[in-house]
Amino acid sequence: MAERAISTVPGAVLALLAAALVSQLALKAVEPRPAATAADLPQAPPTATLRLASLGEPIAAANLLSLYLQAFDTQPGISIPFKDLDYDRVEDWLLRILELDPLGQYPLLMASQVYSQVPDESKQRQMLDLVYRQFLLDPNRRWRWLAHAAIMAKHRLHDLGLALRYARAINQHATSAEVPHWAKQMHIFVLEDMGEHETAKLLLGGLLASGAITDAHEARFLTQRLNAMQGAEKSSQTSGK
Amino acid sequence: MNRATAITRTPPRLDARRIGAIARYTVLEAWRNRLFALTVVAVTLLTLLSLFARELAVTESGRLQTAILAATLRVASVFLMALYILNGLTREFNDKVLELMLSLDLPRPGYLMGKFLGFAIVALAVTAIVTVPVAALAPTHAALAWGCSLALELLIIAALSVFCITTFTQLLPAAAFVSAFYLLARSITAIQLMSGSSLLGVDGFGQKASAMLADALAIALPRMDAFTQTAWLVNDAGAQPALLNIALQTAVYVGLLLAAAMFDLYRKNF
Numbered sequence: 323m324a325e326r327a328i329s330t331v332p333g334a335v336l337a338l339l340a341a342a343l344v345s346q347l348a349l350k351a352v353e354p355r356p357a358a359t360a361a362d363l364p365q366a367p368p369t370a371t372l373r374l375a376s377l378g379e380p381i382a383a384a385n386l387l388s389l390y391l392q393a394f395d396t397q398p399g400i401s402i403p404f405k406d407l408d409y410d411r412v413e414d415w416l417l418r419i420l421e422l423d424p425l426g427q428y429p430l431l432m433a434s435q436v437y438s439q440v441p442d443e444s445k446q447r448q449m450l451d452l453v454y455r456q457f458l459l460d461p462n463r464r465w466r467w468l469a470h471a472a473i474m475a476k477h478r479l480h481d482l483g484l485a486l487r488y489a490r491a492i493n494q495h496a497t498s499a500e501v502p503h504w505a506k507q508m509h510i511f512v513l514e515d516m517g518e519h520e521t522a523k524l525l526l527g528g529l530l531a532s533g534a535i536t537d538a539h540e541a542r543f544l545t546q547r548l549n550a551m552q553g554a555e556k557s558s559q560t561s562g563k
Numbered sequence: 564m565n566r567a568t569a570i571t572r573t574p575p576r577l578d579a580r581r582i583g584a585i586a587r588y589t590v591l592e593a594w595r596n597r598l599f600a601l602t603v604v605a606v607t608l609l610t611l612l613s614l615f616a617r618e619l620a621v622t623e624s625g626r627l628q629t630a631i632l633a634a635t636l637r638v639a640s641v642f643l644m645a646l647y648i649l650n651g652l653t654r655e656f657n658d659k660v661l662e663l664m665l666s667l668d669l670p671r672p673g674y675l676m677g678k679f680l681g682f683a684i685v686a687l688a689v690t691a692i693v694t695v696p697v698a699a700l701a702p703t704h705a706a707l708a709w710g711c712s713l714a715l716e717l718l719i720i721a722a723l724s725v726f727c728i729t730t731f732t733q734l735l736p737a738a739a740f741v742s743a744f745y746l747l748a749r750s751i752t753a754i755q756l757m758s759g760s761s762l763l764g765v766d767g768f769g770q771k772a773s774a775m776l777a778d779a780l781a782i783a784l785p786r787m788d789a790f791t792q793t794a795w796l797v798n799d800a801g802a803q804p805a806l807l808n809i810a811l812q813t814a815v816y817v818g819l820l821l822a823a824a825m826f827d828l829y830r831k832n833f
Binding site: 325326327328330331332335336338339341342343345346347349350353356368370371374 | 616619672752755756781782783786808811812815816818819822823825826829830831832
C-alpha cells in the first residue's frame, strides 16, 4: 500500500504532533534525573517458594538467582562493596541456589572466589566454611572450590591448620579418578609448610610407591620434592652437629 | 461547479455524536467479546494464586499476598488490554471495516478518536474490576491511588496499541512492538542508572555511547516504573505527589501517540 504525501496530512494534525513532541521533550527536560538508592539484600525465600516460582524450571531459576545475587553489589547506578552485604543473607541465598540446582557450580565459585575476597576475616572464614560444608555433600564435583579455599586459608588467612583440614578433606573424600593428583596431594605440601617434614615425606613416599602417579613428569616432580625434603633434612642434621 | 461536485468537495466534519457512536460500539464489542468476563476470570485466578502464596509465607503473609496480587494484576490487565485492542483493530483493517467507515462522511481523526474514546472507557472498566480485590487487601486511599495510576497506564497502552496497529496494520509486529515498548518503559530508569555508573572503572567510548543511548531512550519513553507501584499498597507510601506527574506524563504521551497515529492514518492510501 503506497503512502500518500506528507502534504495530504492536515496542518492541524502536524501542529498537534509537533506540540505533543515538544511537550514530551519539555517534560523530560524538567524531570529530575533518576537517583540511585542502595537497598538491603532481602532475606532469601524458602526453597519451596522458589521451586513454586520457578514453574518447573529450577535450574533456570537458580541461574537467574545467581545473577540477581551477583548483581546485588552493583544495583542500578550504585556500587556497594561486598563487605557491606549481610553475609548471613548471602549465605542463605547461595544455599537456596544450590538446593535448586545441586549440580551447578556457580554459587560455590561466588563463595570461594568473590565473596571470600573481602578484607574481613570473619566473612572470609564464613564463606570458606560454606564451601567446606557443601564440598562434603558432593566431593567429586566440588573439590576445586575447596582446593581454592585451602589456598585462601594458607596464603590469605595464614591459617595452616584450616588449610590442612581442607586439603585432607579433598584427599579423603574426593576419590574420583577425575580429581587431579595435585589436589589430592595438597595436604602433603601443607604439612611440609607446617614443618611436618616427616609426615609429608611418608605421605609423598607412599604416594610414589603406590603407583598412583602414572604421569612421568608428575612422578619426576614429586620425586624431586621428596629428594629436596630429604636433602634439607640431612643438611639441617649436619649443621646441627 | 455542479451540486454533486460541491457535495463531494465539502470536507467531512468532526462530529461528537458520531465519535460517541464509534466509542459506544467499541465498548459494546468489548462486552460481546467477553473481555470483562475474561478480566473477572483472570482476577479470580490471580487472587487464588496470591492466597496460595499467602499460605506458604512464614511471615508478612498479608504483605506478600498484596504484593503478588498487585504485581500480577497489573501485568495481566496491560496484557489483556493490549491484545484486545490489537486483535480488534487488526480485524477491522482486514475486514475493510475501516475503509467502509472512511467512505462515509467521517474524517479519519474522527474514527481514531472514537475508537480511542471507546478503549479508554474499556480501560476504566478493566481498572475498576482489577482494583476491587486490591482494595480489599490494602488501605482504601492507597488502593484508589493504585487504581488511578493503573487506569492512566492502560490509557497509554491503549494509545500505543492504536498507534502500532495504524502503523504496522499486522498483529505480530504490532504486538511485538507493544511488548518491547512496555518492557523498556518499565526498565528504562534502571538501564539509565546502570549505564551512567562506571562499575568496572572503565570510562571508554562504548560506555559513553551506551549512556547516551539510554538517555536518548529515556527522553522518548514514559517512565512506567513510576506508575502503579506496589510500594504504595504495602508500604503505605504517599502516592499523591507521584500521581500528578503520572497524570501529566499520560496526557502528554497519549497526545503524542494519538497525533502520530493520526499522521500515519492520514498518509495511508486505501
